[in-house]
Amino acid sequence: MRGRLWFRRAFATLPVLVVLVLFCSGTALAAEGSGSGLDPIVPNGKSPNGHHIWQLYLLVSIPALFIFLLVEGLLITVLIKFRRKKLPKGYKPPQWHGHRGLEVLWTVIPALILIVIGSASFITLQNDYTAQASNNPDIDIAVTGHQYGWKFKYPEGFTVDSEGLTPTPMVIPTSKLVRLKLNSTDVIHGFWVPDLTGKTDLVPGYENVTWVKVSQPGEWRGECTELCGTGHYTMQLRVKAVSQSDYAAFVQKSLADQAKSKSSPSPRAPGAAPAAPAGSPPASPSAGPTTR
């Protein structure tokens, strides 16, 4: 019998504990940031579109937490107040069959909440997710996915190859609108750098577009997000934002490296010949999109 009692107690308190753990860990870890494995909110994107996602996440969280607390609270109240053992002997439960007013209430209130969330999401969608959002990019980088790695083709005419668990970063300049044109040569891949912004798929057959604009220098991790074969987990991704002068230096160095590997038939670049630059485009950053 004593065992039973213990179970009853635990049954009433456990949901409370779950709620407490959720929220204590939530608030305590909110400050900790990425890497802890316990971050309770979406990263605050370093790019404006990512930042807007973070804002939306917070907006959704207000009604979400409210509903969560309300419903779990009601459940706990039922658990405590209406157990037969606690009620007076001859208690006869009221035989309600429904209540029009209440039923309308819990149809309309959620609807209103959803209208707010939906509208805010739609506004963000229109601002950040259309072609207009990145119509006038400062730089266009063509990102091509393949089993298992990435190619970043810069407007200046060189291509960076990135593969493996410690990949070569995609270098971008700070404070410039960088448009990414995404495509794949084989199966579907996904481009995701959580600390910058949301993900976009790389689908063979058509081009997807996304963009980033980062204000401070830094380096962030990412990864392919569509299962693309045995080596999928090795398809790691790095994006590195550098100051504009550093970026210019990076471009110069990459161009020089490319020229060197093309002129000297080094064993490391046997496939360089077919990609002969029939008049490589001048290094003008706002040059039109590179053809695929």
Add this chain to the structure above:
Amino acid sequence: MANVLAPPRPKSYDDTFFKPVSLWLTTTDHKLIGIMYMTTGMLAFVLGGILALVMRIQLAQPNLKVIDAETYNQLLSAHGTTMIFFFVTIFMTGIANYFVPLMIGARDMAFPRVNLFGFWLIPISIAIYYTGFFTGGALDAGWTGYPPLTTKQFNPGLGVDLWAASIILWCVSGIMASVNFLTTIVALRAPGMGFSRLPLFVWAQICTSLLLLAVGAPLAAALFLLELDRQAGTSFFVSNGGRPVLFQHLFWFFGHPEVYVLILPGFGMVSEIIPVFARKPIFGYTSMVGALFSIVFLSMAVWGHHMLTVGMNIYVETWFMVMTMLIAIPTGIKFFNWIATAWGGSIDFQIPMKYVFGFLATFLIGGITGVYLSSVPVNTQVHQSYYVVAHFHYVMVGGSVFTLLAGTQYWFPKITGRMLNKTLGEWSFWLFFIGFNGTFLVMHTLGLEGMPRRIYSYPGGFGEEGWGATNMFITVFSFVIAASVLVFIYNLVVSWKYGEPAGDDPWGGNTLEWATTSPPPPYNFEKVPVVRSFMPLRDMREDGLRPSLASPE
């Protein structure tokens, strides 16, 4: 039931339970077929669970090499397929097979032989899928099997073909079962059981069957087209000239309704169990039925929310977002109606009721994360990450599995004539509740930090410093789930043999299945029951009638 062609049935189960085997293979009795469905589902649960544990061991720490990457992908795909197609759907079909005819006062399903045939397609389907492991590798592209990864060019092995064959067969079986349920419910109801007096579990089964009937064929079609690509060189989905994304549309046109196929029967069970243990009628019967039907229709208009990163037009995306958000409304109605049913009741927290409250407490979290996921911009952050893995396990385990365990606890006495052991019941419930939340709660945070789903391993270095500890925590708790499932199954087996006798109506039920003996005789009811409300058994009790309709003394 005026089925002249019906094969002879045993007079009683006393001499047929467990013997002879030939009866089990050839019976057309809906109850025995129901038990076979449930047994198959339970075995699939154990199998899928073992696969999950192996995956969890592999993920416990960064850079482990317990299994290789190819094996991981195969286990992942088999786990998803097994849990969705072979466990939850099949187990739910089993419960419905057993109880829909009883609840409507019928003697069997409308098409007993179709019922038997439909059941036997399932073990065959499972066997075909698992043959892949012995013929050079099973499906390794996730349970969704997106092309181009599953086209011949990138996946020449037999595994994909076996998967397609297995699932097409499954669709055929599901369509047969759906037609059977719908016909049974429309044609074989007891006198007085109008549609406004159907138990909500039966309403839920109507909706489930309508859904599976509508979306089973498109899935079969998608897999058929994929096979044409693979075998006949067509190019529906291939990367050169085909439209890989078209497959996703077809797949998710099935895939989203499928999650409601998994959960609606559970909703039905909860709507039956709460009134019985709270001693109150269901709150808002009509709005419960209305909510079920709005879920049926809306769930076929939301499939694109699984594809919000493939680059659709933003207005199309907005449509899917709005439809998805709309589904939250009927789900909310059901939730509040359940709480209102319990509110003011005199609640006896027997084990089935604990599972129901476990369901309410956890499924809520899955519902709320669903609203986050429906917001398109937020979706692009959390899609295909562990956040989604957490979300759908909260929905499918917190929802479907909790309810089907509740249903098993609730109806076991009727099926076997014996009560489940209470102490073991407490242990299995608490281990499951704690293990489940321990396993899946922190998966949300891993996903928010950028851990993608379907990865074999993670470096654990730059930006991932804390992932190892969190993953270890998850793996430890997944073994708590395993322990709870062992206790649960042990309880089933032991109580079936040695449990206390249950009597006809151990809980004070409301619906007709409690009016007959436990287990019910082969013909279910001696007298045809008469119904004058949606709680016929309660009416009989209140009229002071002896409820048993099985043995007229």
